[in-house]
Amino acid sequence: MRRLINDPYDVVEEMLEGFCKAHSKYVHLYENDGRVVVSNLAPVKGKVGIIIGGGSGHEPLFLGYVGENFADAAVIGNINTSPSPESCYNAVKAVDAGKGCLYLYGNYAGDVMNFDMGAEMAAEEGIRVETVRVTDDVCSSKNIEDRRGVAGDFFVFKVAGAKAAMGADLDEVKAAAEKANANTRSMGVALSSATHPATGKPIFEMEEGDMEIGMGIHGEPGVRRDKLQKADKVVEEIMSYIIPDLPFITGDEVAVLVNSLGSTPLMDLHICYRKVAMILEEKGIKIYRSFVGPYATTMDMIGMSITLMKLDDELKQLLDYPCSTPYFTIK
Amino acid sequence: MRRLINDPYDVVEEMLEGFCKAHSKYVHLYENDGRVVVSNLAPVKGKVGIIIGGGSGHEPLFLGYVGENFADAAVIGNINTSPSPESCYNAVKAVDAGKGCLYLYGNYAGDVMNFDMGAEMAAEEGIRVETVRVTDDVCSSKNIEDRRGVAGDFFVFKVAGAKAAMGADLDEVKAAAEKANANTRSMGVALSSATHPATGKPIFEMEEGDMEIGMGIHGEPGVRRDKLQKADKVVEEIMSYIIPDLPFITGDEVAVLVNSLGSTPLMDLHICYRKVAMILEEKGIKIYRSFVGPYATTMDMIGMSITLMKLDDELKQLLDYPCSTPYFTIK
Amino acid sequence: MYDDFILDKDYFIKVVEDIINLIEEQRDYLTDLDSAIGDGDHGFNLSIGFREVKKNLKDWQDKDLTFIFKKVGMTLLSKVGGASGPLYGSFFIKFGEAAQTKNEVNFKEFYNMFKAGIEAIEFRGKAKVGEKTMLDALKPGLDAFKDAIENDLEPKQAFEKFVEAAKKGAESTIPLVAKKGRAMRLGERAIGHLDPGAASSVMILEAFLKNMT
């Protein structure tokens, strides 16, 4: 194993302790629940509470985006595993300012069950909690509502965070997040597995020199495995799934995210980005804003995903809206 | 090989093309030299030009820190290889606003030769260029002036960038950068090699399950190789070199950088950070501000480095000074 | 016959202890199963939960079965998370509720506990048999258990039928395409692999069987 950890059963707690110390200007752990990372500004008067969350191992997702004008809290599960209903509920208690809260997370069976139970608990207390599940991974299902959420989480969360920061009510925030989700499509490629700290072993097997197109951010198998191709070829193939899916068409304006799954150098990401930009240019799709780096990872997995979000004026404004968190800041 | 590239001889050019497209709000390539990444704001009237640079493969160092109130230009070499004298000189041409320029880079034989030749060329044109070489790697030599620059680059560059942005003259900016360098100490550990894209092979051999304490950011061997230990042990050992070296003592205030060498998950970095904070607390050294993430990498190397900078009021102010670049922003 | 067959608290405590040990022993096996078709963590997830159960079991032992299994379930719910946390969590909570705060139950009540627990899994997960989940083991198992009781089999024999059918059900997941959980989107590629949740369900049932005299 090539991981720097102590006892594998303590990784999440130790990470959270380190995180809240390192970024104490932004966040702290909720006093009643060590799995709820709360913004120092929350609850923000007059603002809908933005609660994101999911399994650990995708850092900086989710906890890295808690702060000013983005998420108010992140609920933290075990590795690759949804947080508990109790923690989802506690997050509501921690950030609700009387305007209700929005749960935002990737659409996985486990997360749905746990967050839904959390919402039920909140409802019993009379706090309104709505939910938007991110479903951006084009190759995870034919039915959009069955699709998983991957790096598109970042766009949907950013939009929701900005909308809430602008003072919108829960229905408006939810509508903006739903629009962002409806306009967002992603797909990835993995060149390696990730190391589960408990077993010290890869969470699935993958030969050096292979790649898997469509791999999920928990290592869920993709659409096909093959010998690794040149970056341009790989990008072409991924784009050939993403573009017709929405579809993105000539005249559209998009935000682009070329995301590292953990261990892909920025060098490689920018080589991939270059090809993404060339393809979009060819198709007459205009790039409004781009993000390149590790935004939603799978621990030490080598790989990359591409996300496009089709923009209108509202989404542009929300994407550009200033925010300040440990792992994402717009001035 | 597990890298997403095209022709290995094109990696740097393709990366730069992708980079300048993705971050076109901040930077562009200098018209006369495809290896000089220039801030869109440069030359900034009345400001000393801040020029950073070195080999490729350390991204986001160097080019990721070009932008507002940080570096005005980055000069880009081949992988692990200093840029050419011509490019160092061209960077001066691109950003000098009449107040002279400061070269800032890690202290490596190749960089020294090339930047010095660049400075000679600038001097012939009557442009004053001063140099500060970063020498933060405690285990790279007994003599401080022989030491290499590693992740401490980030602190020294940040301080110089802020000082210049505040309108200081070249001597003042140089003095601030020299103070930052004199106050900064780093040391790292590698758990793997990095993959050179040309050969497709690791730049040196390292068995899974081993670690090398003191490894340099180009894979230069460190002080000892051993079986991988628990994170807390590794951090303890590294801190035992760093702390007595300056020395950092009770009552000091420091900035902390726990840096990924490329492929270390944020989870592991924060587990390491937790122990760094515990050790500093024990010693009565106060943490003023912390940075955790990939700031200076070695492509896909797995490993981590710790950097401490001792602060005074001026360094605090300069560290906190707002800036905005593709890979580092303070609001 | 079934009214006289009493399962007391000692029995249930031993079963829980056995489950704790089994999950620890089989952690890597279950995780390997999940590697093939999921995200490679099922064994680790359960071990996080049951380690916590182990820590606290002593403190619960004096209370009734409903209390004990509520605690077991709540622990899984809060410490495991994921898909298996709420599913097994709900299972144990409802399993205990059906014991109606007693300290021992007869065999008919014992059946009702399983019925309630498995229905809770169905309710939470909304899965159906044939979708390659733990239900593929539990549902046919429960049906066989019911049949056996209706046919007046000896208690232990009846429970053997439960486990047998659950095992067969688990194996039936091997050729299936998954329709729920993470394996869902695998399509054809899930074929040929045993579902990890079905495998852990069988282990849990075996702990109940083993301690039956």
Add this chain to the structure above:
Amino acid sequence: MYDDFILDKDYFIKVVEDIINLIEEQRDYLTDLDSAIGDGDHGFNLSIGFREVKKNLKDWQDKDLTFIFKKVGMTLLSKVGGASGPLYGSFFIKFGEAAQTKNEVNFKEFYNMFKAGIEAIEFRGKAKVGEKTMLDALKPGLDAFKDAIENDLEPKQAFEKFVEAAKKGAESTIPLVAKKGRAMRLGERAIGHLDPGAASSVMILEAFLKNMT
């Protein structure tokens, strides 16, 4: 004797072509040497530079030796970077300058070209013999070359002495602790490894020897 031994432009062009090929062939070998004690790129660095030389050599061929080697040197300087770029770059620029814009040189002038080139490496790198760099090959080589000329050896024989001594010098780096370049901070651990720059220097000299008639 030395005045009559003329080395013409064809000779130098062939040498450059041979160097280009040698560096390409030996790229991975040189890189491996650098992996052991440096940063694993020496061969790749030189190949980037000499590939660029190869691209442009045709355009320079009509010009004099000073021009040609200035271009070779400038190309290495601007395309290679690192330590070896400025060192070999300076070497070739000064090597050419010593040819005083001629199209051919006699053997004495040929010696002066190497002298000027190697001095440029010394000037740029500030290294001394025994510090485990390319100079450990070039300096003793040049000394032997000078001795051979002072002793009136046949031109080709004299150059053989150069190469021989350079080879021995390169090998002498194996047991050394490095005092310059990246290997410097290796301490004892550099011991046992041939210096990559010394190795590439010998290759370059061999190309000069091979084409001598």
